[in-house]
Amino acid sequence: MDTITTVGTRGRVGEATPRIDGEPKVTGAFAYASDLHREGMLFGATLRSQVAYARIHSVDTSGAAATPGVVAVMLGSDVPGKNRFGLNFFDQPVLAEDVVRYSGEPIAILAASTPGIARQAIGRIAVELEELPGVYDMEKALAPDAPRLHEFGNVLRHVHIVHGEPDTAEADVWVDGYYETAMQDQAALGPEAGLAVPAEDGGVDLYVATQWLHVDREQIAPCLGLPEDKVRLHLAGVGGAFGSREDIHMQIHACMLALRTGRPVKFSYGREESFHGHVHRHPSRIWMRHGANRDGRLVTLDVRLMFDGGAYASSSPAVVGNAASMAAGPYEIPNVRIEGTVVYTNNPPCGAMRGFGAPQVCFAHEAQMDKLARALSLDPVELRLRNAVSTGSVLPTGQVVTGAAPVRELIERCVAIPLPEPEPDRGRDLMHYPGGAGNVTHGEGIRRGVGLAVGYKNVAFSEGFDDSATARVTLARTPDGPEAEIHTAAVEMGQGLYTFLTQVVRTELEIDRVELHAIDTLIGGAGSTSASRQSTMAGGAVQMACAAVREALYGRARARTASVPPGAELALGDGWVTCDGAPLVELGDLLDEPVSCEAVYHHRPTGNLDENGQGDIHVSFAFAAERAVVEVDEDLGLVRVLQVAAAIDVGRVLNPLGLTGQIEGATAQGLGLGLMEEVQLRDGVISNPSFTDYLIPTILDMPPVVSVAVEDPEPGAPYGLKGIGESPTIVATAAVVAALRDATGRELNRAPVTPDELVGLRGPATTSGPPPIPEVPGQKSVPFYFGMSSGQQKIM
Amino acid sequence: MRVSLTVNGVDRVVDGVEEHESLLHLLREHLDLFGTKNACEQGECGSCSVYLDGVLVCSCLVAAGQAEGGTVTTVEGLSDDGILDPVQQAFIEAGAVQCGFCTPGFVLAAHDLLRHVPDPDDAQIREALSGNLCRCTGYQKIIDAVHRAAGR
Numbered sequence: 006m007d008t009i010t011t012v013g014t015r016g017r018v019g020e021a022t023p024r025i026d027g028e029p030k031v032t033g034a035f036a037y038a039s040d041l042h043r044e045g046m047l048f049g050a051t052l053r054s055q056v057a058y059a060r061i062h063s064v065d066t067s068g069a070a071a072t073p074g075v076v077a078v079m080l081g082s083d084v085p086g087k088n089r090f091g092l093n094f095f096d097q098p099v100l101a102e103d104v105v106r107y108s109g110e111p112i113a114i115l116a117a118s119t120p121g122i123a124r125q126a127i128g129r130i131a132v133e134l135e136e137l138p139g140v141y142d143m144e145k146a147l148a149p150d151a152p153r154l155h156e157f158g159n160v161l162r163h164v165h166i167v168h169g170e171p172d173t174a175e176a177d178v179w180v181d182g183y184y185e186t187a188m189q190d191q192a193a194l195g196p197e198a199g200l201a202v203p204a205e206d207g208g209v210d211l212y213v214a215t216q217w218l219h220v221d222r223e224q225i226a227p228c229l230g231l232p233e234d235k236v237r238l239h240l241a242g243v244g245g246a247f248g249s250r251e252d253i254h255m256q257i258h259a260c261m262l263a264l265r266t267g268r269p270v271k272f273s274y275g276r277e278e279s280f281h282g283h284v285h286r287h288p289s290r291i292w293m294r295h296g297a298n299r300d301g302r303l304v305t306l307d308v309r310l311m312f313d314g315g316a317y318a319s320s321s322p323a324v325v326g327n328a329a330s331m332a333a334g335p336y337e338i339p340n341v342r343i344e345g346t347v348v349y350t351n352n353p354p355c356g357a358m359r360g361f362g363a364p365q366v367c368f369a370h371e372a373q374m375d376k377l378a379r380a381l382s383l384d385p386v387e388l389r390l391r392n393a394v395s396t397g398s399v400l401p402t403g404q405v406v407t408g409a410a411p412v413r414e415l416i417e418r419c420v421a422i423p424l425p426e427p428e429p430d431r432g433r434d435l436m437h438y439p440g441g442a443g444n445v446t447h448g449e450g451i452r453r454g455v456g457l458a459v460g461y462k463n464v465a466f467s468e469g470f471d472d473s474a475t476a477r478v479t480l481a482r483t484p485d486g487p488e489a490e491i492h493t494a495a496v497e498m499g500q501g502l503y504t505f506l507t508q509v510v511r512t513e514l515e516i517d518r519v520e521l522h523a524i525d526t527l528i529g530g531a532g533s534t535s536a537s538r539q540s541t542m543a544g545g546a547v548q549m550a551c552a553a554v555r556e557a558l559y560g561r562a563r564a565r566t567a568s569v570p571p572g573a574e575l576a577l578g579d580g581w582v583t584c585d586g587a588p589l590v591e592l593g594d595l596l597d598e599p600v601s602c603e604a605v606y607h608h609r610p611t612g613n614l615d616e617n618g619q620g621d622i623h624v625s626f627a628f629a630a631e632r633a634v635v636e637v638d639e640d641l642g643l644v645r646v647l648q649v650a651a652a653i654d655v656g657r658v659l660n661p662l663g664l665t666g667q668i669e670g671a672t673a674q675g676l677g678l679g680l681m682e683e684v685q686l687r688d689g690v691i692s693n694p695s696f697t698d699y700l701i702p703t704i705l706d707m708p709p710v711v712s713v714a715v716e717d718p719e720p721g722a723p724y725g726l727k728g729i730g731e732s733p734t735i736v737a738t739a740a741v742v743a744a745l746r747d748a749t750g751r752e753l754n755r756a757p758v759t760p761d762e763l764v765g766l767r768g769p770a771t772t773s774g775p776p777p778i779p780e781v782p783g784q785k786s787v788p789f790y791f792g793m794s795s796g797q798q799k800i801m
Numbered sequence: 802m803r804v805s806l807t808v809n810g811v812d813r814v815v816d817g818v819e820e821h822e823s824l825l826h827l828l829r830e831h832l833d834l835f836g837t838k839n840a841c842e843q844g845e846c847g848s849c850s851v852y853l854d855g856v857l858v859c860s861c862l863v864a865a866g867q868a869e870g871g872t873v874t875t876v877e878g879l880s881d882d883g884i885l886d887p888v889q890q891a892f893i894e895a896g897a898v899q900c901g902f903c904t905p906g907f908v909l910a911a912h913d914l915l916r917h918v919p920d921p922d923d924a925q926i927r928e929a930l931s932g933n934l935c936r937c938t939g940y941q942k943i944i945d946a947v948h949r950a951a952g953r
């Protein structure tokens with residue numbers, strides 16, 4: 006079957022190592038989920054609601070079922086197990102039965118002999134709906150007379166954090182601000198896809214592009230009414246993810262149809278369906294009030310933030326926990342109050358996207374820092390340096406930063422990167438003007454601006470989760486010498502994890518040949534590839550498994566050679582076990598039987614928030630600083646970004662090429678939210694679900710990203726590493742918009758910034774003040790207090 | 802309908818092609834050539850790029866019937882028995898591949914650029930590749946890869 010097996014032969018931790026999957030990816034041989042195929046397979050299609058909130062009166066599938074080539078049509082009543090799934094809570098139907106709560110919600114699925122017939126037959130399903138008055142505005146969701154979208158109401162979670170004496174703190178200077186960010190799409194190029202193959206034991210094998218095989222299975226099996234061992238997941242090639250594959254999309258649907266028809270069933274979403282088929286980045290509204298002393302020390306901060314969770318919970322409770330706990334930014338502030346709410350609405354569900362709540366608050370706190378610098382007549386760089394956290398600092402949650410926190414160094418290194426050479430206003434190549442080949446300016450009305458942003462992100466899962474990772478390393482003799490095989494369920498989605506894991510084995514076992522076993526659920530879970538955690542977690546597990554392999558080899562060496570004196574130090578080198586530095590026995594001679602060891606890596610335990618929002622909730626932190634330089638055409642509101650300078654807290658460089666690739670790609674996504682990316686909604690319906698209407702940065706939009714990696718090893722982490730997949734995204738949006746403010750002098754309190762705002766045709770986003778604080782039973786998600794079963798919590 | 806064409810040097814006759822199908826579908830669903838990717842089907846992303854009679858096209862925008870009698874080269878046709886084209890080699894070395902979903906399209910677009918402009922500067926590269934979307938790399942390493950390939 007199409008699984009991923011790849012072998013690499015060079016590169017240790019820290020060395021430039023070519024991707025182990027590079028060759029199949031450049032030749033077209035790499036099998037992505039959408040490339041899966043099997044003899045006799047059927048093609049699945051989904052009927053989705055076109056309205057956001059409605060009661061379903063009837064669904065007539067007879068026309069579809071009678072279409073030649075259609076093999077099965079299934080509804081919510083056909084779900085063999087329970088018709089609910091979800092990452093944090095099982096609140097989302099596999100197929101809607103009585104009510105649809107968002108536009109795009111699946112109502113029916115079918116399988117047919119060709120994709121064309123499947124699509125056609127979907128159009129022959131007749132649904133009778135009665136539209137209901139919905140909730141499309143996150144603040145209106147809190148109104149007492151708002152329609153209640155779930156039995157426990159519309160508040161999904163409210164987080165309340167108080168630190169110090171925010172109510173009585175006095176300051177010399179105050180700045181207020183209101184900020185909004187839009188819904189962003191992950192826009193992974195590879196659409197959601199997978200293939201379910203019914204098995205002889207009554208179970209099913211699912212080949213799928215996902216971020217976490219085991220949590221998918223946790224959600225799939227109960228819906229199919231099958232025990233977990235009958236549901237086997239295998240990773241298919243992943244064409245990018247960025248959070249969009251954390252949630253279930255086609256998995257359960259494909260398995261249902263495969264089990265019903267007894268034939269393999271493939272789903273492969275088109276771009277439009279992809280927009281409806283995965284969760285997005287939460288739109289946010291954030292109110293902030295900072296107070297500081299004349300000398301530029303932050304004294305107090307008041308934050309009210311709201312996130313629109315959409316129709317179902319997904320991972321929203323964790324996202325708002327992150328946003329609230331990191332809303333102060335990487336700054337020491339003795340007195341803080343943060344009130345963070347995520348609500349249900351009839352908008353499409355929101356969940357994980359690169360940064361997971363941090364980009365939104367970074368956009369707000371960094372705008373506030375610039376405002377404050379102006380109010381204090383202080384250099385914005387200096388203001389940040391004066392307040393930056395460092396190891397030992399206390400965060401608003403009371404958590405002490407115990408790991409590396411080189412924030413001052415990041416800021417200094419970032420602003421020390423040379424600015425781009427000034428170009429003359431007139432006479433440039435047209436491509437070097439805002440608007441480029443559009444030939445819209447020859448240098449008139451060009452304003453340049455520079456903006457800085459500093460931010461941070463938690464690494465790994467927080468608030469008490471024990472998201473451990475399992476790995477098995479097997480060392481065997483082959484004709485080409487000793488070769489190790491790694492077995493893990495950890496997911497590679499493009500960031501370079503598998504290449505890194507082979508570097509770990511080469512480093513730990515001093516061998517060259519390392520192979521990757523197919524990725525599946527036949528081994529223990531590795532947790533999600535998200536939260537900048539997988540290099541630490543899977544890397545840690547592989548490192549531990551290698552240590553066990555090493556010990557087993559030493560045991561065999563001792564048993565075989567009588568000549569090892571007690572207390573002598575055994576080591577590995579060049580395919581040998583050495584004794585006090587001298588070759589003792591060749592590895593091959595110890596491998597009549599392969600050595601195979603499994604290990605489970607846990608990060609340090611974390612706690613929950615107490616009633617004041619105090620707690621040691623995060624494992625560790627990764628920091629970043631970026632500076633953007635822009636030019637704006639004042640007349641047309643067109644933008645050219647000239648450069649992004651980045652200083653990133655990496656702990657330790659693992660693979661230099663992979664590192665800069667992550668920084669550049671993550672920066673591009675942040676730039677996209679700053680300048681162009683917005684999922685637009687009308688009454689909950691996405692009006693731009695295509696790459697024609699939803700714009701992501703092209704090669705013409707991206708400036709050179711000049712980056713420096715700041716190495717300050719993280720205590721306790723393998724090789725001192727820190728995940729860096731997210732931190733550049735978090736700061737990029739804030740830096741780009743800060744530069745636009747600098748260029749135009751306008752307020753620009755909403756991301757993305759539109760040309761209309763840049764030329765003043767549209768004013769800043771307005772507010773009538775923060776909404777009231779909802780009453781909730783406690784800091785956890787509201788459904789929890791109503792006894793709803795939870796997804797992720799259980800398996801970790 | 803029936804479509805006859807030459808794909809990567811091999812004559813193929815494909816029966817049962819439906820009127821509405823694109824060249825992209827023909828390659829993927831009828832000929833099992835999955836290297837050509839589908840990421841938008843609207844001509845916006847370039848993932849489906851192939852040469853048709855020597856011209857780079859978005860195969861999602863070409864009706865399968867239009868390829869009748871034509872000569873198609875896909876990404877699978879660029880490498881020869883495990884010997885990579887210099888552009889493919891450069892993409893690996895420069896770190897221009899992450900998830901790789903955009904890679905076949907970029908490799909072909911870069912290949913086409915270098916046929917016409919053997920030693921392009923940054924601006925020429927940006928312009929030539931502006932019809933291709935990548936969500937992973939931020940494009941810098943793709944530009945590096947094209948420079949690297951230009952030297953070969």
Ligand code: FES
Nearest residue numbers: 842844846847861
């Ligand atoms: S799939 Fe053809 S351009 Fe996107």
Ligand code: FES
Nearest residue numbers: 900901935936937
């Ligand atoms: S490498 Fe993933 S889209 Fe380009």
